[in-house]
Amino acid sequence: MPKIHILPERVANQIAAGEVVERPAAVIKELIENSLDAGATRIEVEFRQGGRELLRVEDNGCGMSREDALLALERHATSKIAETADIDRLATFGFRGEALPSIASVSSFTLQTRAENEDVGTEIRIEGGKQIHVRDCGRPVGTSVEAARLFHPVPARRKFLKTDATEAGHLVQCVRLYALACPRVAFTLIEDGRVAFRSPQCETLAERVGEIFGSQMAERMIPIEAGEPGLRLSGLIGRPGEGRSTRHELMTFVNGRPVDSRALSFALRESYRDSLPEGRYPRAILFLACDPADVDVNVHPAKREVRFRREQQVRGFVIRCVLERLRELGTEAGSAIAPIPARPAGLGEPAAAYGFAGSPPVAPGAVPAALPAEAATRSGQPSAATEGVAAREARVRTWRFLGIAHNLYALFETPSGIVLLDRRAAHERIWFERLKGQFAAGRVPGQRLLLPLPLELEPVAAAILLDSRPFIEAHGFEIADFGANFFRIEAVPQWMEPAYAESFIKDVLGELRDGRLALGNLDLARDELARLAASRVVRLPAASGASEMESLAVQLFATESPLASPAGRPTFIEIDRAELARRF
Ligand code: ADP
Ligand code: MG
Secondary structure (H helix, E strand, O other), X not given: OOOOOOOOHHHHHHHHHHHHOOOHHHHHHHHHHHHHHOOOOEEEEEEEHHHOOEEEEEEOOOOOOHHHHHHHOOOXXXXXXXXXXXXXXXXXXXXXXXXXXXXXXOOEEEEEEEOOOOOOEEEXXXXXXXXXXXXXXXXXXXXXXXEEOOOOOOHXXXXXXXXXXXXXXXXXXXXXXXXXXXXXXXXXXXXXXXXXXXXOOOOOHHHHHHHHHOXXXXXXXXXXXXXXXXXXXXXXXXXXXXXXXXXXXEEEEXXXXXXXXXXXXXXXXXXXXXXXXXXXEOOEEEEEEEOHHHEEOOOOOOOOEOEEOOHHHHHHHHHHHHHHHHHHHHHHHHHHHOOOOOOOOOOOOOOOOOOOOOOOOOOOOHHHHHHHHHHHHHOOOOOOOOOOHHHHHHHHOOOEEEEEEOOOEEEEEEOOEEEEEEHHHHHHHHXXXXXXXXXXXXXOOEEEXXXXXXXXXXXXXXXXXXXXXXXXXXXXXXXXXXXXXXXXXXXXXXXXXXXHHHHHHHHHHHHHHHOXXXXXXXXXXXXXXXXXXXXXXXXXXXXXXXXXXXXXXXXXXXXXXXXXXXXXXXXXEEEEHHHHHHHO
């Protein structure tokens, strides 16, 4: 007798069930997804005793013919994909064709269904994978799936279930997630015979949040909506300072599917790093839409965890959007609460002294132009998002410098609260834009060195330097050959301390080597060069007095993107008076 044999279907299903349905909430997830895929507009979920006694999902979707219903219970039976390539274009939740047979193999399973064009429904009973009967039944169009006594055919698995309360917690969370993902579908959740929540069809996410979590939470959260080519973010996020002790209210969705994504939750926590105490989680119901081909939903059998092909890009995008929204919020709240003094406090002279020899002070014309804009803001019209550079500058002129903490954070009093400015981040932003401007104009003044600096490189780096020398020399350097793998730096850009030249060039060569800096697109290459220079080479001047710090703030606000450093770190945080009062 051969030693190898094909596993009976029933055993194969029970093994698969271990992956697909590790706990009651996973069963409910699969069944809800099937109902949504079937076009249901009403879904009722019921469970008893943490789901171990009963799990039931009923929908008003398209239903199945008897033939289809029998097929649906075969392993790898699915109406949703035919080929692997389809997975990348997936618009439905399910696609493995494993859920129903797996669930049926580990429970007392009853499926009732009726398709639109049929007069009578079909009922199929399966006991631990064994078909008990197939017969007619009466029911409205749609499907009801019941899985009772979960895992009783595999007692070893039943032991792994946690307490009823824990499993119930997972079940409720699961239903909430889908209810949030699909506000237009009515949901009812019945727990141990009592309605745990019921939400009619809703027009908006906020409405749904109100139904599930109460109107207070819906009112406290703020809408976010942003996009860049290929990525779109929407949803609701919590206010700064309003964190939770668990991650339950940090809910992320990708292309409409509730998911766990390390990239998204990292980005969210990072965005709130300065506005929540250590160890608190932000509240968020965040939807990311992107090209389905850029997400891998197939990393986990239960499809809860996703990965992005361009994880960095997604993270950066989310951080930028959320930070921007939080800042806008700070400014909106500020202009609503505090009157703006007729005469800007502090900032007598827009000192040009802040380390930039010869840098133009902020254009004097900006101030009068700013005043009407400021008045408009006060009357509540444009928000921070739409306010122009002039208005921003006028606003920052009302900041009054108070002092510096840890040699890094400049503290300002503003009409609406306080601001902590990260000097380093602000400085980097200002320099980044200055250098970008210089680079784009093609005029990067260099300084010849009295004593050229020797530069010794590894063979690969030397080859890269030879290739990229025109680019590097177009940005203020002069580099002469000095033998195999040896060079001499004869001139450096005016803004650079010669002592930094060697390490900077090596950094640039390193980035060229690993592709972060690519000369194919000159604009991008210049941006990257400016970013590198601003973060590594430009020195932070010693902290000094009020006029320098106020000038720093003004110059920051004259930049195109004052809210974040070129690396995406916030340049300042603002705490309004209401927030201060609340915290005390
Ligand atoms: P998958 O969802 O991965 O296709 P399932 O085992 O969950 O696999 O379901 C198998 C098939 O049964 C589905 O492709 C669908 O055609 C059908 N089906 C399952 N649940 C429902 C439902 N609630 N309403 C209508 N059809 C359903
Ligand atoms: Mg399915």
